[in-house]
Amino acid sequence: MNGEDHEFVNVETEGTSLARAGTRQVESSVLDGELVEDLPHPTVPIPRWRRFVRWWRTSPRVPSSLKSRTLVAQAAKDAVVALLWSPWRYLRAVVRGALAAYRWWRKWVTVRDYREAAEEAQKLADRFTQIRELSLFRWKVTGTVLAAVALGVAVTAVLYGDGPLWIVGVGTSVALAVLGRKKDGSPGRKPTLAGPRTLTWTMDSQVLVDAFRDAKLIGKDEVLRLVERARRVGAGWAVTVDLPATRKAVDVIKHREALASALAVDEIQLIVERVRGNGGHAGRVSMWVADDDSYAAAPQRTPLLDVSRWDAWRPVPFGVDARGRRIDLPLVWTSLLIGAIPRQGKTFAARLAAAGLILDPHTRLYVADFKAGKDWVAAERVAHRFLSGDDADDVLALRDWLVELVAEVQGRYRRMRELDDETCPESKITPAMSRDPALDMPVTALVIDEVQVPLEDRTPIDVKGKKTTTGEYIGELLTWLAKKAPAAGVVLILATQRPDSKTIPSGLRAVLGSRFALRVMDWRDSNIVLGEQMNTRGYDSSRLLPSHKGVGILRPDGETEAGADTIAVTVRTYYMPGEDWQNVCRQGRALREAASTVTGHAAGEASTPRIDHAAVAKALGSGPSIATAGAPHLPEPLAAVVEYLDANAADREFVPTSELVEALDVEPNAFGRQMSDLGCSSQRRRVTAEDGDVRQVRGYLVAEVRTAADSLSES
């Protein structure tokens, strides 16, 4: 049947209604009419075989090891290995059973339970004769039984030959093997392993249970339930386990390092994920252990080199995780912060993100390279605005770009309000809007490499009558853009070599959606890039190895291949050296020329925008840091505390006294007294330390400090 056969028109013509009346005249009109058939929901029959396959895959009655070809093959291999091992395992079970029987007999013949009870009651002397008699009697019983058995064996052998003796021998060995079988959860004797434990746990689940116990992830008497047996996945082994009730998968992720140690692998080789959704629950953990360090292999080229163009709305191919899964990074409607110590691959990572946008001719690019090197030069031919340098002039030029962008975003929101609901359903730019030249709202990316340079600039400037520094003002503008601009189609990509709290204002960090932390010096810097407490959740980029260039922890704003619920994933970025980067930029230029979207710097125009500072200052309002900048009339140490809070703790409720004392380098007792004289009394609060422990510490409520500062500056 082709599609046309089904194109029914649901029209009740005059002819069809008359046809029902049954007149001849009407019959002819019926022949002229069109066939009407009411099939609102055509159902597509599903073949039985496919229904069976679906049932097989989802039914809880079918063992999970039979649900896919790979699992069946793995189960078959397991069965062969188990068969080959079985004589040895049987022998070990018989020996264990014989030992268990001997221990039981020894206990019985020495009347140990009675003796111990008497000892506990300190009546051993009184009961000694009784115990001895009982023991003697039991020895006699043993002797008699042994003699009877020996006689029985001899008689049977004489009368019937060896046959029955073999039967009894086999029966006894089976009984001993059953007695000596390894029970689930019994710790047994720990295997002494010559090689790494990595492979042992794949064959003996008891080793895995022991590893969880050694890592203190489960208790001594608790066991794991194997949901899926260990099987080969890529260049490693995967296994899914259920933790005992009340134990949480997030704790396993948090203590991944302890588990890696118990399994004798580097933590970079161990990936632990919580299984969520229909097939998962809070205690189900999926583990993957790589055979060796996946990041030691040669890096992969970016797939962007194989395409002639890209759609900026599609997540950009960013890298691969240890399992080799491709990780794409959504960029539109969000912003990205990249932080690392020098030479770890920040610029490479920022260029990867930018490459996806360069290959879309409808994207407008602002590129500011404060590294002032060659890394970004190729982008000149596609960038609407471009600068490369680290002088005061460059910082001022960036300020002007930001002012221009703030005005642009305001203009976009204004114009969006006027658009009809069909073109603009929410106050958000859509793919169609971004490509409509009449609307002039292209996806716009602002890439700033070494963003700490402009943020640290201390040149004094005057913004709407308020004295501030260029760095602070740039921080304000970036914060405003990170908050408001993504929905209007302006993407921020910021890379910094100094991810410390003094350089990147906390207000700015808090609104940058995606974060990528390559190797940093310590967990504090890692948390600054990835977000508070991320180290206690198992994500600390200071643990990455120096040799792992381009490897970092990605906390995306949106879904990646690793799953929507994965908060962060360790990724090795694709490798895009200078030559490939230049090819991407060349291709971006060709696409822009074809689409007639070469503008600004790329079209040979000046990179200095026309700007309206007054309107922008009005839009920013008197933000907290401009309002308090300098705050010269506040007495010390309150002025220093307020300054510290603005720079480091704007989004926190409580700051421990110890942190302030260390940061401001003051004497604790005098500091406490002075603060209390200024109307700020310290309080006790529970806070989570870096190791995840909750401790009670003394400190100040940020709101209270601000109220005290406000009332002092007013008076």
Ligand SMILES: Nc1ncnc2c1ncn2[C@@H]1O[C@H](COP(=O)(O)OP(=O)(O)OP(=O)(O)O)[C@@H](O)[C@H]1O
């Ligand atoms: N994905 C990757 N795979 C392998 N090597 C990489 C990868 N990314 C970057 N590198 C290597 O790391 C080196 C440093 O990269 P990059 O210049 O991006 O560092 P950076 O952090 O920006 O340094 P700086 O702070 O000095 O500017 C590069 O020369 C490159 O060879």
